Amino acid sequence: MATDHQELKEAADFESIANPDGQISICGFGSLLSERSARSTFPDLQNFRVAFLRGFRRVFAHTAPIFFERGIARLETKEISSLSVEPCAEEWIIVTVFEIHKSEVPAFIDREHEFRFLVALPEDISGKRFSHPAVVCCRYSDEEYLQVRCKGRKELFFQRYGRYNINQIWRDDILPCRVYLRHCVLAAKNLGKMAHENFLDHTFLGDRKTSIRQYLASQGLGIMEEEPPEMLKERYGG
Template identity: 40%
Template structure:
């Protein structure tokens, strides 16, 4: 088994099982020293969900180091033969090892988590040839993948909010306050205060 930490859409166990149907021991954990940031162009939103490549509302969630922050995430065990599909789903991220703890403070086993990359590193380390890069990215989108001026893809952000909220207010509040726009300054809670149309109707009384 390979232990994995998910912090965005993988806060939904259903979403996690779509990529890893054989996962076990799905649970909530804390990961210290990181925050979430919506700074990666989600190619799947362009290729699979019809978003315009020129839209600013195209980002998915990543993580980056932040000494003062801890995120509540999901940890689960992934069969080795199914990790390949998860790796493919998250191909444009860098995978790192983190040391989660349970919400009651008990140490968990080390786990793999996605974090930020750079466009150059991605081309050098993940795409062997220019043709592979074209097949994975270029035929859908020709700009920079990791940006500081983009905004969350609305349907994805709503899904992440609902997924976090399904675990209770503590997890929802953690998501709102430890997740930031690509600018690195604006929290998702602050963003939703000026974009209340992005709050799922089921959560409007819980997000303020």
């Protein structure tokens, strides 16, 4: 996917966007809209706040192995997708932004291994651009992921995905994982009406046409009423 945004491929590349205190700004657009979720992943994060990100859209087109690991993927209905974002000139999304220390970057890369890390410049709610750019986890392609992140090693791809019978990560024919979608909607709602409305209307299925508002009103009936499994109520509670 062609993009004008700087791509960060290795841990050392993140140095270019570190602030003078050695911190890296991260954009949250799905589960990380929830500060509780963000802190469960990054316990030492700082300065959690809401921001605008122009020129990107949210899309459910990413097969997430963590959902298989946690037993919440529904392969038979293709409800296996988590979120990524992708450049889209006319779109804009409300995100969260927070800082982590650059020493946490290798763990961040390992956790978000299949994503393309792009540099973006968020704005605060008044429209003023941040003084420092942030990294956002974007869509890759399977071919680029294999070559760039796995260094061409198919056994690494299999180690992360093959054991779940996943042979394709980035797909446009899958649907949101129900537990995860509910969590993201609730997390956006907790940020306020503007963030909630933005999530519903500027987040799309893999067809890039069906908004989450439309999906929940048609195919996704009942999702918002379903409680997550007991062991995941804290993590996926909005």
